[in-house]
Amino acid sequence: MSFITDIILVNKEVFEKTIRSIKSNWQILLVGVVYAILSMIASIIVSRLFIGPLGLARGLILALIEAAIISSYIFVLYNVISYNRFRWRDVKNGFTFFIWKVYAILFMFYLGSILLSFVGNIIGGFLYIYLMMIISLLLFVVLNPLPEALYVKTYTPWDTIIYCLEFMKDNWLNWIVPNVVFFILLFIFSGQATFYSINPFRGVTITYGFILLARYLISSIILSFGMLYRGHLFTLLSTSSKRKRQFMRKV
Secondary structure, three states: OHHHHHHHHHHHHHHHHHHHHHHHOHHHHOHHHHHHHHHHHHHHHHHHHOOHHHHHHHHHHHHHHHHHHHHHHHHHHHHHHHHOOOOHHHHHHOOOOOHHHHHHHHHHHHHHHHHHHHHHHHHOHHHHHHHHHHHHHHHHHHOOOHHHHHHHOOOOHHHHHHHHHHHHHHHHHHHHHHHHHHHHHHHHHHOOOOHHHOOHHHOOOHHHHHHHHHHHHHHHHHHHHHHHHHHHHHHHHHOOOHHHHHHHHHO
């Protein structure tokens, strides 16, 4: 029962912190839409500019753009979590703040995918598909707090990954329970309502288009709320232990 009590009390505290953050920085609920639009525009521009011989550089450019957008987003989260402060200029300043740290980790994943492709060429068939599914699920679980570890901790990219493994070993139950709830909510509200699906040339009616847009906005709000929640949860769990939390509650 002590584990259940700890989960309830931890999430009660984190929920209250998240609500306070949103009350003071409500604009962060809309920032996900900004990043989605920027990502879409950048992808279109790069795809049209880097063609022919220049197509070889397309992957590198898109990876840098992805790293810059992730860097900006976690920099915004970092300021809200650490200083309870949201500023639109942090969106601009954040594009370079964590970019090389993020890019290094993306490059590690890229090297990992190459290695797995090499293994796939050897084993082939359904065995490779099952192996990929297992590895993807395993990485999704054990490295789930990677975004938070990137901006909360000041480790090197490799040490950040190692820390995620240690963090999940000590806090897997407290971390997984609320995240499962958020993923379910995202799945329920998102459906097929992505920004790219709202295309009048595909025969989508105006009414249905508004429904898709509304679902997308709700999904973006849930995502922003969830990322703030994760940030506060990670900060709490990474700076305390179950025994320490029990002691502090008794004081």
